[in-house]
Each structure stands twice: as C-alpha cells, then as structure tokens.
Amino acid sequence: DDSLYTQLGGKPALEAVVDGLLQRATQDARIKDFFKETNLKFLRTQLVDQLCAVTGGPCRYEGETMKNAHAAMGLNLAHFNALVEDLQDALDAAGVPFATQGRLLALLAPMHRDIVTR
Numbered sequence: 001d002d003s004l005y006t007q008l009g010g011k012p013a014l015e016a017v018v019d020g021l022l023q024r025a026t027q028d029a030r031i032k033d034f035f036k037e038t039n040l041k042f043l044r045t046q047l048v049d050q051l052c053a054v055t056g057g058p059c060r061y062e063g064e065t066m067k068n069a070h071a072a073m074g075l076n077l078a079h080f081n082a083l084v085e086d087l088q089d090a091l092d093a094a095g096v097p098f099a100t101q102g103r104l105l106a107l108l109a110p111m112h113r114d115i116v117t118r
Ligand code: HEM
Pocket: 031, 034, 035, 037, 038, 039, 043, 046, 047, 050, 062, 063, 064, 069, 070, 075, 079, 080, 081, 083, 108, 109, 111, 112, 115
C-alpha cells in the first residue's frame, strides 16, 4: 500500500496533523476570526475524513463542497496561504517528511479555486 494516507502514518497521524492545524489556525492573527463561531469538534471530524479520503485512505467525506463551505467567508489568497502555512507547521510538528508534505499540499493547493473568492 503506497497511498499517501499510509505514507502520512494513517488515521492517528492525520488526527495529530488536524489537531495541530486547528490549534494553530485558531491562534493565527491572520485568520483566527473566521473560526470564532465554528464548531471545532465537527470541523475536526470533517477535516480528518476529507484528508483521509483524498489521500487514498478508507474514509468517506460526506461534508459540504469546498465552494459551499467557504462561500460566505470572502477568503482571499493571503488567508488561504496562511492556513497552508499553519498546516505545514503542523506537518513538521508531527514529523511528516518534507516530500510527503509536498504530496499532500499538491492535492490541496488546487482547492484554492473553490475556496478563494476575492
Ligand atoms: C485547502 C484548504 C482548505 C481545506 C481542505 C478546507 C477544508 C474544510 C472542510 C472539510 C470544512 C468542513 C465543511 C463541512 O462539511 O461543513 C471546512 C470548513 C471551514 N473552513 Fe475550510 N478548508 C480550507 C481552507 C480554509 C481557509 C483558508 C479558511 C479560513 C482562513 C477556512 C476556514 C473554514 C471554516 C471557518 C470552516 C467552518 C465553517 C462553519 O463553521 O460552518 N478553510 N473547511
């Protein structure tokens, strides 16, 4: 099994990465206000399922489309890049090797087309 999911370290590793991301994003002055009214427990579940599914793991993501989930936020590319930076820091902290980080970021980067609206 050479899926990115396995390379990342499976479900426990993804959970650690998502926890690290949410911790950072909710304290990041550039973007934390977007999360003020968010149910973080629900968002954690959705993110783990989504990342598991897109990396080839045994999960199904049944949440909103990226377009619908972010439409009302009016996100720009700086917001998007700030979140990606927080994700990279979380991946570093979880000990994910640089090349593996690159594989994940390559899957997520194109989503900016649906998430960034201004
Ligand atoms: C590749 C980048 C991103 C991915 C993969 C992603 C993924 C997701 C997912 C899976 C959800 C849950 C959707 C649902 O089922 O309700 C969500 C919601 C959310 N995202 Fe993102 N997101 C990204 C970028 C961003 C950025 C840049 C921000 C803000 C700076 C952001 C802020 C939020 C917030 C606040 C919610 C929760 C909305 C609510 O409370 O209903 N996301 N995102």
